[in-house]
Amino acid sequence: MSKDAAKIKYPLPLQLKQTINMIKEFESAKEILSEIESTQPTTAAELEAFRIKYLGSKNIIKPLFAQMGKIEPAERKNYGLLLNELKTTAEEKFKQIQDSLNSDKSREKKTTPDLTAPPGTLEKGARHPVDIVMNRVISIFQKIGFTLSDDREIEDDWHNFTAMNTPEDHPARDMQDTYYLKDLEGMLLRTHTSSVQARVMTQTQPPIRIIAPGRVYRNETISARSHCQFHQVEGLYIDTDVSFADLKQTLLHYAREMYGPDARIRLRPSYFPFTEPSAEVDVYWGLESETDYRITKGTGWLEIMGCGMVDPQVLENCGIDPKKYSGFAFGMGIERQALLQYRIEDIRWLFENDVRFLRQFHSAI
Ligand code: PHE
Secondary structure (H helix, E strand, O other), X not given: OHHHHHHOOOOOOHHHHHHHHHHHHHHHHHHHHHHHHHOOOOOHHHHHHHHHHHOOOOOOOHHHHHHHHHOOHHHHHHHHHHHHHHHHHHHHHHHHHHXXXXXXXXXXXXXXXXOOOOOOOOOOOOOOHHHXXXXXXXXXXXXXXXXXXXXXXXXXXXXXXXXXXXOOOOHHHHHOOOOEOOOOOOEEEOOOOHHHHHHHHHHOOOOEEEEEEEEEEXXXXXXXXXXXXXXXXEEEEEEOOOOHHHHHHHHHHHHHHXXXXXXXXXXXXXXXXXXXXXXXXXXEOOOOOHXXXXXXXXXXXXXXXXXXXXXXXXXXXXXXXXXXXXXXXXXXXXXXXXXHHHOOOOOOHHHHXXXXXXXXXXXXX
């Protein structure tokens, strides 16, 4: 019929002209519809061509919508329905083929790996510098007979302070700003690993020879040199006839293992409520470069821990007979030693977990 209509020559009476036009629009819509139905894109490129032609911003269905005004009012509804069908047919077909192409692709990926592709590289993990230093400390002391004691970070007042000879009105409590737990009466985040001394001594009778590594908390302003959380390794040795000489020799052994056979240490008199006498331990770092000057504040020595002979009162508090036994204890900071060993300038970097920083550390232990 369209062919006949197309043969009719102009000028024609208006009504007939409209009928022919109308027929023409209907026909081209129908043609596009059958074209859509018979097209079968099989590749991503063909599908894209299909999309551009029927669904793109300049698709060939659009102009047909513009013809709506020319269609006889009685036929407009049918024309509209036909165009909508065109559109939805194209959309559905596109979606269906797209889905099947995608699932082909993933099936292909699953079943046929490219055996010629070069192997991907597996990123090697790196230990955290605090872990590296802590593991070294632990292994040095384990080799000379210390065993590992692990205990809680949320402590009660008694184990953290009272047992350690630091009663409530003791000025030493002001030495450490403590995080007390609001909802847990009498509980706090331990301010030092010395709380583990009390835990062990109340549970075991001497001989005791333990190290206790772990995290501690102090309410300190965070800066390049101090943090509100850090790690310590506590050491405790109690037996008959333990002397200050034993302490000093043990620490010298530690320093040599950790900092090399030529390492030197010095003990400076100090004060801790739970040891008597007490000392602070420095290792000789050297005073050659500008960095040595900066790190050691011009002395060449670096403080790495506190130590002393366990105060007899502490032994008694924990149920150990001070007349029979004596002992030494020490508590060392781990971050401090990590900063020194790796020349890290800011303690905060140890807690930020920035992989660009952490990737730089490799160690066997
Ligand atoms: N607990 C002390 C501190 O946190 C260190 C220490 C431990 C001192 C054991 C003496 C004996 O600073």
